[in-house]
Every structure is written in structure tokens, then in C-alpha cells.
Amino acid sequence: MISTDVVIIDDEEDILELLxxxxxxxxxxxxxxxxxxxxxxxxxxxxxxxxxxxxxxxxQEDIKDFEAKLKKxxxxxxxxxxxxxNIDEIIRALSS
Numbered sequence: 542m543i544s545t546d547v548v549i550i551d552d553e554e555d556i557l558e559l560l561x562x563x564x565x566x567x568x569x570x571x572x573x574x575x576x577x578x579x580x581x582x583x584x585x586x587x588x589x590x591x592x593x594x595x596x597x598x599x600x601q602e603d604i605k606d607f608e609a610k611l612k613k614x615x616x617x618x619x620x621x622x623x624x625x626x627n628i629d630e631i632i633r634a635l636s637s
Contacts, residue, residue, distance in 0.1 A: 546572070546588060547564055547591045547593055548574060548580050548584060548589050548591070550577060550592065550595065550599060551573065552595070556595070557575070560593070560623075560628065564635075569632065569635055569636065580592070581607065581611070589616075590619065592619070592621070593622075594621070596624070597623075619635075621634070621635075
């Protein structure tokens with residue numbers, strides 16, 4: 542299986558650690574961030590394949606701005622939004 546770099550954005554450090562661990566157990570290299578700005582800085586200097594965002598913790602307008610900035614700079618990155626119990630579906634999609 543090929544590793545995929547994933548940025549995870551959530552406002553809770555313990556959730557980020559849990560998600561990073563869960564992704565890494567499935568062969569996916571993951572890096573967590575509490576802020577969109579920190580995540581964007583990381584994306585600018587790393588080859589990222591996907592962004593996973595907890596849409597309940599990040600305002601929708603901020604997410605739209607984040608996506609627009611990445612597209613403006615030519616980044617074509619998959620976006621996944623965490624809901625109650627879809628993290629396993631996201632992992633399956635990234636692993637295939």
C-alpha cells in the first residue's frame with residue numbers, strides 16, 4: 542500500500558492525536574493541526590494528498606476561504622469532512 546499524506550484539522554488536540562494514530566494504523570501518514578493557517582503553511586511546503594476537516598468545529602465560511610486559497614495557488618487536494626462516524630469510510634477511500 543502506498544502511503545498518503547493527510548492533513549487533519551480539528552480544534553481538539555486529543556481528537557487530533559487519536560485521528561493521526563488511526564490513520565497511521567492504516568498506512569496513511571497524517572499530521573494534525575488546530576488552525577487552518579498552520580495547516581495551510583504545512584501544505585505549502587509538503588506534498589499533501591488530502592485534507593480531513595471536522596466541519597462541526599471549523600466555521601463553514603472559513604473552510605470555503607481555505608479551499609479557495611489552496612485552489613488559487615494551484616493545489617488540487619481532496620477534502621473530506623468528518624461527521625459522527627465516517628472516519629473509517631475516509632480511511633477506506635484514502636487507502637484505495
